[in-house]
Amino acid sequence: MSAEDLKEYLATAVALAKEVGPAFKDGFWRTGQFSKVSDFAAEDKLGNKADCVTAVDRYIEKTIFDRLRQIYPTHKLVGEESTAESGNGCQVTDDPTWIVDPVDGTNNFVHHFPYTGISIGxxxxxxxxxxxxxxxxxxxxYTASRGAGAFLNGEPLPLIRPPALTSPTALSQCALVSEHGSYRSQKTMSLRLRSLARLLTDKQDGGGCLQNLRITGGACPDLTLVAKGSAELYWECGPHVWDFAAGVVIVTESGGAVFDGAGWWGSDIPESERIPKPLNMWNRKIVAVRYIPDLPDKPGSGRELQKKLAKELLDLVDDFEYPPDGTQ
Incomplete structure (x- = not known):
């Protein structure tokens, strides 16, 4: 895998995203080929009334996959609609694997909330x-490839840079983006809401006293906010690999960091072993931290602060059990 290979793959992904962009807009505004309600056909996904799929999701994924099969016939394909609806998961290999969410934030899409988009990783x-x-x-x-940086409409990320970009040293100086998720069982929602409550509670009462909590309705816009520098942290348990595969590259290439998102609240793991672990993108648990500049005269302190903030967050949230997206 050379730099030229990655440049070619990135160009392909950008071209595909732009190709399906007009169909996405037609679906959002119910114009063109999606002007008739019967053609749009929003429906519950696998019987989950908190999640939905539309004709636009299926059209865009099929269009992208058809193109990729023509260009790279030996590459593997993982897509939200084809993989989720089959219920079979996927076999994870070392082969080049395209991971696509045709409409991330479908509920936003259906309700005309603009934080929704196309993810190609x-x-x-x-x-x-x-x-x-x-x-x-x-x-x-947003575009990124390993070792080549991340960009928004051609401008390098993060958009906000030192000295305007500060070095947060505690959760109380951070804005967190997260989601309530589409799994609505009492157990899952109780764990999630208790975790968020701890993060927001005053420090004197044992919480993290987050400065701000935001829920945009989609992992893709959440991760772009971190990459831009408009949010310090993203944490979620339960999203799928197609929700954040592309966003992980964009965050890390903007100077951010990503870690495993399994929480330690109530755990018997010794304090000495509570070190944020590398992300396994197939395990559906993630913490992302924005780029943090070094403190004056302290090289490497920005990276240490990223780990510190991730640890503070993980100390206050529960672990969640979700089946992985792929078998390895």
């Missing part, structure tokens, strides 16, 4: 190396 050797997130309604195109 590429993993090689089980690691994400190319990411494109296109938010057509906001006219925001």
């Amino acid at each position: 590429l993993a090689i050797n089980k690691e994400p190396v190319v990411g494109v997130i296109y938010l057509p309604i906001l006219d925001e195109l």
Whole structure:
């Protein structure tokens, strides 16, 4: 995998995102081929009334996959609609694997909330190396490939840079983006809400006293906020690999960091072993931290602060049990 290979793969992903952009806009505004309600056909996904799928999801995924099969016939394909609806998961290999969410934030899409878009990622050797997130309604195109940086409409990320970008040293200086998820069992929602409550509670009462909590309705826009520097942290348990594969590349190439998102609250793991672990993108638990500049005269302190903030968060949230997206 050379730099030229990655450049080619990124160009392909960008071209595909732009190709399906008009169909995405037609679906969002119910114009063109999606002007008739019967053609749009929003429906519950696998019987889950808190989740939905539309004709646009299926059309965009099929269009992207058809193109990828023509261009790279030996590459593997993982898509939200084809993989989720089959219920079979996927076999994870070292082969180049395209990971696509045709409409991330489908509930936002259905309700005309503009934080919704197209996510195209590429993993090689089980690691994400190319990411494109296109938010057509906001006219925001995020692009990144390993070792080549991350960009928003051609401008390098993060958009906010030192000295305007500060070095947060505690959760109380951070804005967190997270989601309530589409799994609505009492057990899952109780764990999630208790975790968020701890993060928001005053420090004197044992919480993290987060400065701000935001829920945009989609992992892709959440991760773009971290990459831009508009949010310090993203944490979620339960999203799928297609929700954040592309976003992981964009965050890390913007100077951010990603970690495993399994919480330690109530755990008997010794304090000495509570070190944020590397992300396994197939395990559906993630913490992302924005780029943090070094403190004056302290090289490497920005990276240490990223780990510190991730640890503080994980100390206050529960672990969640979700089946992995793929078998390895």
